[in-house]
Amino acid sequence: MAEEQQSCAAPRREVVTGVSRAARRRAAAHAPARSEISEQTTVGATYVRALMRSQLRAGLGALGALALLVGTLPLLLALPGGGSGALVWVALGVAVYPLMWLIARWYVRRAERNEADFTGLVTDPKDTSEAGW
Template sequence: MVERVRVTGPPRHTAAGRGAGRLGDVHQQTPIGDVYLRSLLREQLGLAARVIGLVVLTLGALPLVFHLWPELAARELAGLPVAWVVLGAGVYPLLLLLGWRYVRRVERNERYFADLVGSAGESVGLAEADDVTGTGSGVDPGDPA
């Protein structure tokens, strides 16, 4: 059995946020913190947009393709009509692959962000030294991202 922790709901009638944590710059809205957050947001959103774009270009194009070239419906792949093979089976490995690759990339972005916030906080000296080393742990120094 997994260890269980009692959790309470979020504060519902106060301004959200958990107070300035170890994120120093980012929480306190210093210019440099703003730059970090914007770059992380842009990076993650760009990644999401690329995945969605790929889905639109592959899956999303299918109805149009079959609308423009209806004779494709009679084509066969492995003894079955091509639409049944592609939409009935081929789609699912594609979706899984896209999801799996997305998770790898997005976690790499987060490690990079953690690394950046940790080391920059050290040099600017805004966050306490203990905190910074604490946050930096677990980051693979050899990670090229």
């Protein structure tokens, strides 16, 4: 009779726990770009050179815009009637600083985007444990 009761009862469930598949780390199929940079290989040097080139391009663009802005002021003030006091104060005190602020803001955003793109390039997308360098 004991055998009949055991066969009628539901089988005992066992829970198997382990590391989830999402949490498992796979071995990289290739050497990550981060190790290429830290080991100072030619590939790593190419990555760093590309970042420096993009940052230089952004800096030269901002410098060119600033030079264009400030360089045109003497031409504006040399125009006939351009030497009046009101126009000089408006040009120097009101118009120049917001434009300089916009140039600076553009440069900072571009530099941050360059660094974010570089960080995204050299970090392993499966490695979410580290937030950056």
